[in-house]
Amino acid sequence: MKRVGSFLGDWWRLVIPYFRSEEWPIAIALLIGAIALTFAGVGLEVLFNDWNRRFYDSIQNKNETVFWREIIFFSWLAALYIMVFVARAIVSPYLRLRWRRWLTSHYLAHWLDDRGYYRIELTRAVDNVDQRIAEDLNQLGQYTMTLLLGLLGAVATLISFLFILWELSGPLSLASIGIDITVPGYMAWVCLIYAVVGSYLANLVGRRLIPLNFMRQRFEANFRFSLVRVRENAEGIALYHGEKREADSLNARFIDVFNNGFRVLMTQAQLAFYQSGYAQLAIIFPYVVTAPRFFAGVITFGVMTQTASAFGQVQTALSFFIDNYTSLAELRAVMDRLKGLQIATDEKPPTAIEVMPQPGRSGVATEDLTLSLPGGQALLENLDLPLEKGQSVLVRGASGTGKSTLFRALAGIWPFGRGRVRVPEGARVLFLPQKPYIPIGTLRDAVRYPDENSRASDADIAAALQATGLGHLTDRLDEVAHWSNVLSGGEQQRLAAARAIVFKPDWLFMDEATASLDDAAEATVYNALKKQLPGTTMVSIGHRPTLRKWHDRQLELKRAPGEVGTLVEVPA
Structure with a gap:
C-alpha cells in the first residue's frame, strides 16, 4: 500500500x-x-x-x-x-x-x-x-x-x-x-x-x-x-x-x-x-x-x-x-x-560564488573568493584579486593548478566555492574558452553568437574574419553547417577571436584561447584584438611564454597536488 x-x-x-x-x-x-x-x-x-x-x-x-x-x-x-x-x-x-x-x-x-x-x-x-x-x-x-x-x-x-x-x-x-x-x-x-x-x-x-x-x-x-x-x-x-x-x-x-x-x-x-x-x-x-x-x-x-x-x-x-x-x-x-x-x-551547492554588478565601478575584482573541486578539495582560498580597466593581465601556471577553474569562477559558472566577483554595472563581458562553442547554423550566426541583437553587418563580420586569418571564409556567410566539424581546432579559435571583434566587449577573458595556434597565428590574433578593440581590457589565462608580450601584468598560480594554491604577482 x-x-x-x-x-x-x-x-x-x-x-x-x-x-x-x-x-x-x-x-x-x-x-x-x-x-x-x-x-x-x-x-x-x-x-x-x-x-x-x-x-x-x-x-x-x-x-x-x-x-x-x-x-x-x-x-x-x-x-x-x-x-x-x-x-x-x-x-x-x-x-x-x-x-x-x-x-x-x-x-x-x-x-x-x-x-x-x-x-x-x-x-x-x-x-x-x-x-x-x-x-x-x-x-x-x-x-x-x-x-x-x-x-x-x-x-x-x-x-x-x-x-x-x-x-x-x-x-x-x-x-x-x-x-x-x-x-x-x-x-x-x-x-x-x-x-x-x-x-x-x-x-x-x-x-x-x-x-x-x-x-x-x-x-x-x-x-x-x-x-x-x-x-x-x-x-x-x-x-x-x-x-x-x-x-x-x-x-x-x-x-x-x-x-x-x-x-x-x-x-x-x-x-x-x-x-x-x-x-x-x-x-x-x-x-x-x-x-x-x-x-x-x-x-x-x-x-x-x-x-x-x-x-x-x-x-x-x-x-x-x-x-x-x-x-x-x-x-x-x-x-x-x-x-x-x-x-x-x-539541487544547488551549499555555497555559491556571486557575480555582483556594481554601479560606478570601473574594474573587476574578486573578494574573499574560495574555489573548490566538486569533491570539496580547495584550490584557492580567500582570494582578493583586483583587475583594473585598461590593464591587460596574464594568469599563468602549470597544468592542473586551477587556472580554468578561476576562469569559470570569474564567468560566474563555477558552482563550487564562495565569495564575490564584482564587475562594472552594464559592462559588456565576453569569455572565450579553449574549445569554442559554435552553434549549427550559418557562418554569420556563428560569428555573431551569442549576441542575438547584434547589428554587425556582413562587412563587419568579413573584416573580423580577415583580421584573424579566416579571410577564405568570408564568402561563406550564408552557408549552414556544423562548423565544429568543418573547421580545424585552430580555425575554431580564430573564429572565436573574430566573434570577440564583432561583439566589442568591455572586458575580454580568454582561457587558453590560442592554444591550438602556432606562434605566428597567435600573434596575428592578439594583434587583431589589440588593434580592433582598443577600449577592451583583456585577461588571458595560459602558460605559453609567447603570451607575455601582449600583457601589462602577469600573475602566476602555484599549487602542489592536494594543497591550496596561491596567486602571486610576477615582475614584468
Whole structure:
C-alpha cells in the first residue's frame, strides 16, 4: 500500500503542473472531452450488451421481424460507435501533444535555468538528460492518458455491467453441497473473486519489470550516446585507427542492452503466458457457470450470451491492472527518471560564488573568493584579486593548478566555492574558452553568437574574419553547417577571436584561447584584438611564454597536488 501511495504521489507531482499552467483552460477542456468520450464508449457497450440479448433471442425464437429490426438498430449503434472512436483518436492524442510541448518547454527552461545543465555534467548527478527530455516526457503523457482513461473506462464498465450481471445471474443456492445459503447475484461475486485473485498473481509475476524497464532506458541511452560520440569524433578515431577499440566499446554497451532486454523478454513472456491463460479461461468460464440454468430452461439463449458478455466486460474491467501491468511498470520507470532529473536540477551547492554588478565601478575584482573541486578539495582560498580597466593581465601556471577553474569562477559558472566577483554595472563581458562553442547554423550566426541583437553587418563580420586569418571564409556567410566539424581546432579559435571583434566587449577573458595556434597565428590574433578593440581590457589565462608580450601584468598560480594554491604577482 505504501508503494501505491508513493506511486500516486510522484505521479500527481509530475502531472498536475500542466493542468495548473497558463494552458489550463484548453488542457482541462480536452481532458473533460477525452473522459466524456470514454464514458460514451462505455455507454455504447451497455447498449450493445442489451442488443446482444434481443438479437440472439430473435434467432432462438425465429422471429424474422425482430431480427431485421435489431440489425437496423445495430447499424445506428455501429455508426455512433465509429464517430466516438474517431473523436477519441483525435482528442486524447491532441491533449498529449500539447502536454508534451508544455513539458518540454518547462523542463528545458528548468534544465537551462541557473546553469543546471552545467552542474549536472560536472557532478554526473544523473545520466542521459537528453533521453529523459526527449523520450520520457513523451512517455509520461502517453502512459498517463492511456492508463487514466483506461482506468476511468474500467470503473464505468465495472459499475454498469456489474449491475447487469447481478440482475441476470440471479441467486445461487448452495444446498446441493450441504450449505443452507443462497448467494444473490452469484456471477458478480464469482467474477470479482476471479479478477482479484488474477490481479494478485499478475503482480507476483510482473513486478520485476519496474527495475528492468528503468535499466532498459539507461542502457539504451548509453548505447545511443556512444554512437553519437563516434560520429562527432570521427576524425580523431580515424587518425588513431581506433575502429576496433570503438567497436569493442559499442558492442560492450550493446551487451548491456541485450542482457537487460533478454531479462525483460523472459519476464514479459511469463506475464504474457499468465495473462493469455487468464483471458482464455475467462471466455469459457461464464458459459460453464450458466449452462446448467440454460439447459434447465430457466434462462434463454439470449440471456446466456448477455450474461457471458457482461461477465467478460466486468472481468476485463476488474483485470485492468493485469492487462496494463507492463505499461504501469514502464510509467514507474519514466517517473523515476524524471523525478531524478528534477532533483538534480533543483539541487544547488551549499555555497555559491556571486557575480555582483556594481554601479560606478570601473574594474573587476574578486573578494574573499574560495574555489573548490566538486569533491570539496580547495584550490584557492580567500582570494582578493583586483583587475583594473585598461590593464591587460596574464594568469599563468602549470597544468592542473586551477587556472580554468578561476576562469569559470570569474564567468560566474563555477558552482563550487564562495565569495564575490564584482564587475562594472552594464559592462559588456565576453569569455572565450579553449574549445569554442559554435552553434549549427550559418557562418554569420556563428560569428555573431551569442549576441542575438547584434547589428554587425556582413562587412563587419568579413573584416573580423580577415583580421584573424579566416579571410577564405568570408564568402561563406550564408552557408549552414556544423562548423565544429568543418573547421580545424585552430580555425575554431580564430573564429572565436573574430566573434570577440564583432561583439566589442568591455572586458575580454580568454582561457587558453590560442592554444591550438602556432606562434605566428597567435600573434596575428592578439594583434587583431589589440588593434580592433582598443577600449577592451583583456585577461588571458595560459602558460605559453609567447603570451607575455601582449600583457601589462602577469600573475602566476602555484599549487602542489592536494594543497591550496596561491596567486602571486610576477615582475614584468
